[in-house]
Amino acid sequence: MNDLLQIRVLQVLPLGWDLGWALILIPLLPLAGFLLLGLFGRKYLQRSSGILATLLLLSSTVLSLYTAYGYFFEFGKVDGIYQKIIPFQFTWLQFSPGVSIDMGVILDPISVMMLVVVSFISLMVHLYSLAYMKGEERFPTYFAFLGLFTFSMLGLVMSSNIFQMYFFWELVGVSSFLLIGYYYDRPSAVAACKKAFIVTRFADLGFLIGILVLAFYAGTLDFNTLIQRLTSTSAPEFQAAIASSFLGVSALTWALVLVFIGGAGKSAMFPLHIWLPDAMEGPTPVSALIHAATMVVAGVFLVARLFPVFSMSPPALDVVAYTGIFSALFAALIACTQTDIKRVLAYSTMSQIGFMMFALGVSGWGGENGLGFTASMFHLFTHAMFKALLFLGAGSVIHFIHSNEMKDMGGLRKYLPVTHITFLIACLAISGVPPFAGFFSKEEILLAAFNHNPAIYWTALITSGLTAFYMFRLYFSVFWNKEATVHGEHHGEGGFAMMLPLVLLAAGAAFAGFIPFGNFVSTDGKPLESAFHLQFSIAPVLLGLAGIFTAMWLYKKQNDRPASIAASLSGFYKAAYHKFYMDELYLFITKKILFNLIGRPAAWFDKNVVDGMVIGAGNTTQAISEKIKQFQSGKVQQYAIYFLAGVIGLAVLFIYIWK
Amino acid sequence: MMEPGLYHLLFISAALFFIGVFGFFTRRNLITMLMSIELVLNSVNLNFIAFNKYLWPNRLDGLFFSIFVIAIAAAEAAVAIAIIINLYRSHQSIDVENAEEMKF
Numbered sequence: 179m180n181d182l183l184q185i186r187v188l189q190v191l192p193l194g195w196d197l198g199w200a201l202i203l204i205p206l207l208p209l210a211g212f213l214l215l216g217l218f219g220r221k222y223l224q225r226s227s228g229i230l231a232t233l234l235l236l237s238s239t240v241l242s243l244y245t246a247y248g249y250f251f252e253f254g255k256v257d258g259i260y261q262k263i264i265p266f267q268f269t270w271l272q273f274s275p276g277v278s279i280d281m282g283v284i285l286d287p288i289s290v291m292m293l294v295v296v297s298f299i300s301l302m303v304h305l306y307s308l309a310y311m312k313g314e315e316r317f318p319t320y321f322a323f324l325g326l327f328t329f330s331m332l333g334l335v336m337s338s339n340i341f342q343m344y345f346f347w348e349l350v351g352v353s354s355f356l357l358i359g360y361y362y363d364r365p366s367a368v369a370a371c372k373k374a375f376i377v378t379r380f381a382d383l384g385f386l387i388g389i390l391v392l393a394f395y396a397g398t399l400d401f402n403t404l405i406q407r408l409t410s411t412s413a414p415e416f417q418a419a420i421a422s423s424f425l426g427v428s429a430l431t432w433a434l435v436l437v438f439i440g441g442a443g444k445s446a447m448f449p450l451h452i453w454l455p456d457a458m459e460g461p462t463p464v465s466a467l468i469h470a471a472t473m474v475v476a477g478v479f480l481v482a483r484l485f486p487v488f489s490m491s492p493p494a495l496d497v498v499a500y501t502g503i504f505s506a507l508f509a510a511l512i513a514c515t516q517t518d519i520k521r522v523l524a525y526s527t528m529s530q531i532g533f534m535m536f537a538l539g540v541s542g543w544g545g546e547n548g549l550g551f552t553a554s555m556f557h558l559f560t561h562a563m564f565k566a567l568l569f570l571g572a573g574s575v576i577h578f579i580h581s582n583e584m585k586d587m588g589g590l591r592k593y594l595p596v597t598h599i600t601f602l603i604a605c606l607a608i609s610g611v612p613p614f615a616g617f618f619s620k621e622e623i624l625l626a627a628f629n630h631n632p633a634i635y636w637t638a639l640i641t642s643g644l645t646a647f648y649m650f651r652l653y654f655s656v657f658w659n660k661e662a663t664v665h666g667e668h669h670g671e672g673g674f675a676m677m678l679p680l681v682l683l684a685a686g687a688a689f690a691g692f693i694p695f696g697n698f699v700s701t702d703g704k705p706l707e708s709a710f711h712l713q714f715s716i717a718p719v720l721l722g723l724a725g726i727f728t729a730m731w732l733y734k735k736q737n738d739r740p741a742s743i744a745a746s747l748s749g750f751y752k753a754a755y756h757k758f759y760m761d762e763l764y765l766f767i768t769k770k771i772l773f774n775l776i777g778r779p780a781a782w783f784d785k786n787v788v789d790g791m792v793i794g795a796g797n798t799t800q801a802i803s804e805k806i807k808q809f810q811s812g813k814v815q816q817y818a819i820y821f822l823a824g825v826i827g828l829a830v831l832f833i834y835i836w837k
Numbered sequence: 838m839m840e841p842g843l844y845h846l847l848f849i850s851a852a853l854f855f856i857g858v859f860g861f862f863t864r865r866n867l868i869t870m871l872m873s874i875e876l877v878l879n880s881v882n883l884n885f886i887a888f889n890k891y892l893w894p895n896r897l898d899g900l901f902f903s904i905f906v907i908a909i910a911a912a913e914a915a916v917a918i919a920i921i922i923n924l925y926r927s928h929q930s931i932d933v934e935n936a937e938e939m940k941f
Contacts, residue, residue, distance in 0.1 A: 812940030814933050815862050822858065 200241045201265055201283045204293065205332040207234045207241075208300075212325035219318025227318035228311070231325055232304040238328070239297040249290045250698055260703035262286040262402060264338050276397050282338035284401060287699040288482050288555055292335035295562045296472050300328045302679035303467040306570050309675035310463055310577060320360060320461070327353035331472050335479060340389050341399045343480070347385070347444070350476060351378050354468050358460040370456035377453040381443020385480075388436030392487075395419035395429060401483065408487045416490070427493065434494035438481060438501075445477025446528045447535060448505040452760055454528055458520040462576055465520060466569030470527045471562040478534045478558055485551055485701065489543040499539020503634045503641075506532025508758070510644040514651065515744075515755040518582045519572050522652050523565070526608065529645060530561050533638065537623040540630035541701070548701030550630070553622030556695040560615035563686035564607040570680055571601040575656055577676075584652070588659035588736075596677050598657050600684035605653045607687040609646035609722045612715070618691035621715055628714070642718055646725030654733035846887035853880035867921045867931040871914065878910045 211234040219227045254260050267282030304324060311320055330349035337343035352375075359371030389399070396404040396415050407415040408430065419430040439450075446454035457469045468474070481488060481498060488495055506529045513525035534554045541550025574597040579587055591598040607614035610621070620642060627635040696706035732740050744751045753759065809820075853876050860873030882903040889899025921931050928935050 807941040810941045812937030814936075818861060 200245055201285075201336070204238050204241050204245070204297065205329050205336070207238045208325040208328035208332070210234065210325075212322045212329060215318045215322035215325065219322055220316070223318055227321050228304070228308045231321035232301070232308060234325070235297065235301045235304050235328065238332070239301045242293040242297040245285070246290050246294045249285055250287075254285070254287075254290075258704060260287050260698070264402070267338055270342075277393060277399060279341045279399060280339045281342055283336045284338035285336075287703070288479065289335050291555060291559060291699060292479060293332065295559060296328065296331045296335060299471045299562055299566045300324070300331075300467055302566060302570070302683055303463045306466075306573070306676055306679040307461075307463045309673050310573055311461060316360070320357075323353055323356045323360070324464075324467070327357065327468060327473070331476070334476060338401055339399050340392070340401060340404065343401075343483075344382075344385065344389060347440070347476065347480075348382065350473050351375060351382070351444070354378075354457070354473055357464040357468060358457050360460055360464070364459065366456075367459040370453075370459040374453040374457050377450055378443045381450050382440050384436040384438075384443070385440020388433045388438075388440065391429060391433035391436065395433070405484070405486045409490055411490075428491070430487070431491045431494045434484070434488055434491050435497050437484060438477075438494065438498055441477030441480040442501060443477070444480075445474050445531050445535065446505075447477065447501050447532065448508055449760065451505060451509070451528050452764055455521050455524045455757070458518070458524050458582075462520065462569060462573035465524070466566045466573065469524065470569050471566040474527060474531055475534065475558050475562070478531060478538065478554060481535070481538050482551065482555060485538065485541070486543065488538070489541070489701075495539050495541075497539075499536045499631065499634060502532045502535025502537070502539055503637050504532070505529070506536065506641045507637055507644075508532075510641045510648065511754050512757050513648040514644060515751060517584050519575065519584055519587070519652065519656065520569075520582055522584075522648060523568055523572060526568075526645065526649065527565055529641065530557070530565065530608070533620070533623055533641075534558050534561070536634055536638065537626055540627050540634060542630075544702045545704070545706070548706060549622060549696075550626035551701045552696050552699055552706050553619060553626050555699045557616075557619035557623055559693075559695070560607065560619045560687070560690050563683055563690050564604040564614075564616060567600055567604040567680065567683035567687050568608070570676075570683065571597050571604065574676060574680070584655045587656045589657070589661045591657040594657075596680060600680040601653060601657070603684045604687050605649045607691075608649050609726060610642055610718055611646075611722055611726075612719065613688075613691065615687050615689070615691035617715075617719070619695075621718065624718055625711070625714060639718060639721060643721035643725045646722040647729050650726045650729035651733050654729055658734045660736045843887055843891040846883060846891075850880045850883040850887065853877075853883065865932050865934055867917075867924065867933060870933070871917050871921070874917075875910060875914070878906055882906050 208231075211231045215223060215227050215231060223230065248254070249260075249263075254263070263285040265283055265285065267280050269278050270281045271279040273279075304321070307320065307324070311317055314320060327350065330346050330353055334343055334346035334350055337346060355371050355375040358374050359367055361367045392404060392408070393399050395418055396407045398404050398407065407413050408419060410416060416430075419433070420428050422429045424432055441447075443450045454469060454474065458465050460469070488498070509525040509528035509532060513522050513529065516522045516525060534557050537550045537554035537557065539550070541548055541554070574594060575587060575590060576582060578590070578594060581587070603614065607616040610617045624635060624638055624642070627638050698705075700706040732743070756762070857873045857876030857878075857880060860876065861870050864870050864873060885899040885903045885906070889896065893899075924936055925931050
């Protein structure tokens with residue numbers, strides 16, 4: 179019993195860094211906030227709940243930064259290689275010797291990087307929500323849910339065991355569900371949160387089966403051991419996983435593809451992306467935190483976490499790469515036609531995550547080959563900054579205009595100066611204009627794709643041009659275009675609490691690109707020199723600028739050019755506007771095919787056979803008792819006759835038959 | 838004149854028993870039914886005494902049993918009459934056919 183609870187310190191950290199406590203506190207502080215606000219918030223902390231949650235998260239963020247500093251600069255590096263450190267771990271559930279679910283913390287470059295991203299963005303969103311959600315009746319509940327989400331996400335990135343990660347993975351799904359459905363009196367929000375939950379849960383089934391297959395072959399659930407066993411070609415576990423195959427594909431590839439399905443569900447990759455645009459029904463800061471910056475990159479993180487194993491299976495990597503690039507292009511095309519500001523951003527998120535995915539897919543292992551991995555993580559980092567900024571900026575606009583529709587906006591640059599400038603920075607960053615953050619990370623991704631697969635490179639190049647176009651379409655439609663129609667007195671930009679996160683994130687979006695990311699994050703832990711090729715950058719930047727100027731030509735002033743172009747491309751435009759009919763396709767498959775072919779027969783079987791047996795048993799009993807209830811007539815003398823008959827019967831039995 | 842034997846007594850006992858049972862089944866008046874039960878009990882007493890006398894003449898077990906039965910019959914009669922009086926109070930009648938509410 180004691181063994182279970184005992185915290186096993188695996189590695190004593192040098193330099194007196196007492197990281198154990200700091201690390202446990204990082205996720206536990208938001209959890210404490212969740213419990214406190216969830217239990218007592220509505221009753222006692224209606225006003226102070228936001229401040230309380232923000233302060234808790236501030237402590238978490240400080241601890242994360244402290245950890246990151248320590249890891250990257252003090253103790254993480256041994257002989258020039260970043261180590262995987264497990265400060266503590268305890269066995270939670272032992273299945274058999276070797277296979278157990280451990281609860282632990284793993285520190286390696288990606289988990290530390292994610293710690294910083296998650297806690298920082300979450301802090302920004304908390305701060306922003308203080309003003310944005312002010313006056314909501316369920317204000318404390320909102321912050322409680324945010325705390326739950328932050329706890330789960332931080333737990334997810336620090337998981338040292340694949341099953342532990344799965345727990346947090348599901349917790350993240352639940353908190354996303356709760357937050358999308360925050361406005362539970364709106365039917366659309368209820369439908370959206372159900373959709374998000376069901377779709378991601380469906381994908382998680384793949385993840386779970388993948389985990390089981392991996393655990394079956396590797397004989398462990400521990401990340402480190404699992405990676406060790408499945409990456410050395412001489413290990414018997416690896417041999418077994420390669421040797422056994424199903425439908426001509428090795429078990430290893432199957433397992434990885436299944437795990438990737440889980441990741442694709444969370445990360446909204448085609449064809450499991452349908453929940454993401456609808457998830458915009460949640461409050462806008464939630465969209466910024468969960469459905470743009472942190473949770474949706476969990477899939478990317480998962481692939482990155484298992485990347486050493488993925489790199490042993492080129493087919494699985496191809497699946498990742500092609501899914502990623504297809505989703506990137508697909509979402510970018512849809513984003514060009516949407517009119518709801520948040521939906522444009524949602525599709526742009528999907529597109530950018532597609533970039534991260536295919537960057538992983540085209541990456542190799544070790545040294546220069548690992549450029550894609552570094553680029554993907556770099557893009558994740560910068561994307562978190564500028565996408566959170568875009569969403570928070572959109573939140574300011576929505577807060578101001580009280581509408582999500584772009585046609586209600588226009589000319590807002592005069593009314594929302596801070597939002598305007600920060601939004602512009604974010605748009606420049608996502609479009610890959612130097613020297614903003616997105617330029618550097620996108621450049622690395624394109625370079626990785628160029629070195630590996632030209633088809634993916636060219637598609638990615640077109641997509642990045644499209645990205646610039648639709649982002650600036652959004653920018654010009656909201657801040658320029660027609661004159662603003664502001665009714666009555668307006669309430670400005672929402673004060674300091676809303677502007678501070680915008681400014682901080684804008685600084686991140688502007689300067690994060692100068693971080694020499696390759697020095698910190700690479701496949702094998704050795705610093706990766708990312709060479710900068712000027713001539714290589716020319717094409718993407720020019721394409722991006724072309725996209726920007728096209729958008730400017732079309733949308734800066736009110737005119738009928740966009741409409742006429744849309745008319746000339748009518749069929750294609752309509753298809754993209756209707757999101758290529760993916761929702762309709764899903765509805766067709768589920769309602770017409772699944773419900774009719776499987777649902778109805780199953781319902782018939784249940785109603786007639788299963789229910790029939792139960793109801794039949796009841797009916798028979800009733801009929802029989804109806805017949806025999808006359809025996810209980812209430813007539814004493816009848817009872818006496820039965821009694822006598824019984825006695826005579828017994829007498830006959832004992833005298834003549836039983837002798 | 839013939840000495841009455843065991844079979845004579847048993848015959849009378851059986852006759853008493855069935856007369857009692859018949860009365861119990863056919864009479865509707867509770868007092869009469871009670872009297873029928875007394876007949877049944879007395880047939881049992883007669884059986885005890887007859888067997889005692891003819892099978893184990895030197896022992897007294899059968900006699901004691903019949904004394905017990907007589908005592909119990911007295912108690913039973915008291916209880917039964919109390920029940921009948923209560924029934925009369927609630928139904929204004931002591932006819933069994935009027936007291937058959939306790940049914941399905």
